[in-house]
Amino acid sequence: MKLESRHITVELGGWKIVDDVSLQVAPGELVGLIGPNGAGKSTLMRAMLGLRERAGGEVLLDGRDLFSMTGPERARAVSFLPQDRRVEWRLRARDVVMLGRYPHQSGLGGATAKDHAAVDRALEQVEATYLVDRPVQVLSGGERTRVLLARALAVEAPVMMADEPTTALDPLHQLQVMEILRGLADAGRGVLVVLHDLSLAARFMDRLVLMNMGRAICDGAPVDVLSDERLAEVYRVRALRGEADGRTWLLPWESLPRA
Ligand code: ADP
Ligand code: MG
Secondary structure (H helix, E strand, O other): OOEEEEEEEEEEOOEEEEEEEEEEEOOOOEEEEEOOOOOOHHHHHHHHOOOOOOOEEEEEEOOEEHHHOOHHHHHHHEEEEOOOOOOOOOOEHHHHHHHHHHHHOOOOOOOOHHHHHHHHHHHHHOOOHHHOOOEHHHOOHHHHHHHHHHHHHHOOOOEEEEEOOOOOOOHHHHHHHHHHHHHHHHOOOEEEEEOOOHHHHHHHOOEEEEEEOOEEEEEEOHHHHOOHHHHHHHHOEEEEEEEEOOEEEEEEEEEOOOO
C-alpha cells in the first residue's frame, strides 16, 4: 500500500511545529525521516497516524483517506512503534506483543492460532522470545524497545512507522532491527522510520526525508541528502565517509562552530 501525506501542518501554541510537509512511501521502500532534535519528526508521524491534531493536510493510503477508515481497519493497515517506550499496564512481554493482534480479533473469539503464530514470529525476529514471561516493567530499555517493536511487527501491516527504533539498543540489536526493517521493505511493505543515527540512515535507507524547524527541506537518495554542505548547515557536523560492500558509509566525526 502506498502511504502519502499531503501538506501536513501541526500548530501548537501559535507555532507551526510541522509546516506543510508532504511525503510518500511506496510499497517496497524503506524511508528515513531525519533531522535534528525538535525538527518535528515525531509530531509529523503522530499527526500522520491521527494521534495528534492537524491544522491542515491529509493522509492517504492507496489514495484513500486514512481517517475515513474505522479504527481497527487503520490499525491493521499501519503499525506504529512510538518514541515513548513507557508501558503503563502491568503486562507480561508476550501480552504486550499480542496487543498488536487486537485489531485482527473479533472481540468475542479471542486470540486464534494465527494470532499466536504472528506473535511467536515477531518475538523470534527481534530475539525476544526469552523475555515472554517477564513483566514489561522489569525489562531494560533496549529489551522493552524490542518487545514493543515485536508488537508492531505482529500486526503484519502493509505499512509500518517506527519512531527511533534503534535508540537504546546495543550495536548487534541496532543492526538486527535495521535488517528487519530492510527485510519488511524487501518483502513489499512500506516502512517509514525516524532515525538519529546518520550512519544507519546512510547505510540502510532507500530514501531520506530531512526535516528542519518543522519543514521537509530535502527528499532524496541518502548520498544526496547527506551532503557535506547539508550536514554542516542542518546538523553542524563534519562526517567521514567511505565505501564498503558496495555502499557508502558515513560517520559523524566532529562538531562545527556556530556560523
Ligand atoms: P523531533 O521528534 O523531531 O525531535 P518533536 O516532533 O518531538 O521533534 O517536537 C517538535 C517541536 O515541537 C519541539 O520543539 C517540541 O518542543 C515542540 N512540541 C512538541 N509537543 C509540544 C507541545 N505539546 N506543546 C508545545 N510544543 C511542543
Ligand atoms: Mg522525536
